[in-house]
Amino acid sequence: MRSxxxxxxxxxxxxxxxxxxTLLIIRELLVRGACRYTDLKNGLPGIATNLLxxxxxxxEAAGLVSREEAPPPVATTLIRLTEAGQELDPVVQALGRWGxxxxxxxxxxxxxxxxxxxxxVEVFLRDRDPDAPPATIELxxxxxxxxxxxSGGSVRVRVGSVSAPDLVISGRxxxxxxxxxxxxxxxxxxxLGVEVSGDHRVLRRVLPDPAGQALS
Numbered sequence: 001m002r003s004x005x006x007x008x009x010x011x012x013x014x015x016x017x018x019x020x021x022t023l024l025i026i027r028e029l030l031v032r033g034a035c036r037y038t039d040l041k042n043g044l045p046g047i048a049t050n051l052l053x054x055x056x057x058x059x060e061a062a063g064l065v066s067r068e069e070a071p072p073p074v075a076t077t078l079i080r081l082t083e084a085g086q087e088l089d090p091v092v093q094a095l096g097r098w099g100x101x102x103x104x105x106x107x108x109x110x111x112x113x114x115x116x117x118x119x120x121v122e123v124f125l126r127d128r129d130p131d132a133p134p135a136t137i138e139l140x141x142x143x144x145x146x147x148x149x150x151s152g153g154s155v156r157v158r159v160g161s162v163s164a165p166d167l168v169i170s171g172r173x174x175x176x177x178x179x180x181x182x183x184x185x186x187x188x189x190x191x192l193g194v195e196v197s198g199d200h201r202v203l204r205r206v207l208p209d210p211a212g213q214a215l216s
Contacts, residue, residue: 167198182208
């Protein structure tokens with residue numbers, strides 16, 4: 001790990017997390033919690049196995065990640081963020097919010113994993129009616145499905161599906177992300193091939209303006 005050699009807190013932070021892939025490893029552990037090495041690698045398309053191992057060792061040496069043995073029947077080593085690593089959550093969220101402006105057109109061959117819905121969902125969506133019954137929105141793309149769970153004032157996302165979601169949004173990740181961040185309305189994403197089926201009141205409950213005002 002190379003140092004900038006500057007007595008500045010920004011430079012010192014970048015000495016630790018500024019290398020290529022490092023913050024994306026942090027992102028995966030924030031989104032997924034403790035991970036097996038293979039699960040972590042699967043969430044980082046394009047990273048070389050030896051580079052991931054190097055980055056994990058560097059993060060461990062810096063006190064940002066730790067290893068633990070999972071109990072049976074898993075019986076494998078898990079990698080998790082330490083308290084210091086968890087403190088990077090608002091940093092990664094701020095980067096995700098700032099980076100939305102560069103997502104209008106995905107580069108050719110850009111990979112996508114369903115857990116990457118987490119930051120748009122948890123940054124941009126709000127439960128506007130916390131007294132309403134719990135609701136679920138299933139997001140279906142070419143990747144594994146993801147579920148947005150709305151309940152009691154909180155909005156969370158997880159990879160997986162539910163047997164009877166209140167709303168289903170199906171299509172390419174790009175327009176779905178546009179909808180979830182409030183940059184596109186339902187009519188606009190529908191014109192781009194996204195299918196929205198189910199109870200649209202759930203969208204009104206969670207979407208940021210102006211998307212939440214344009215659901216006709």
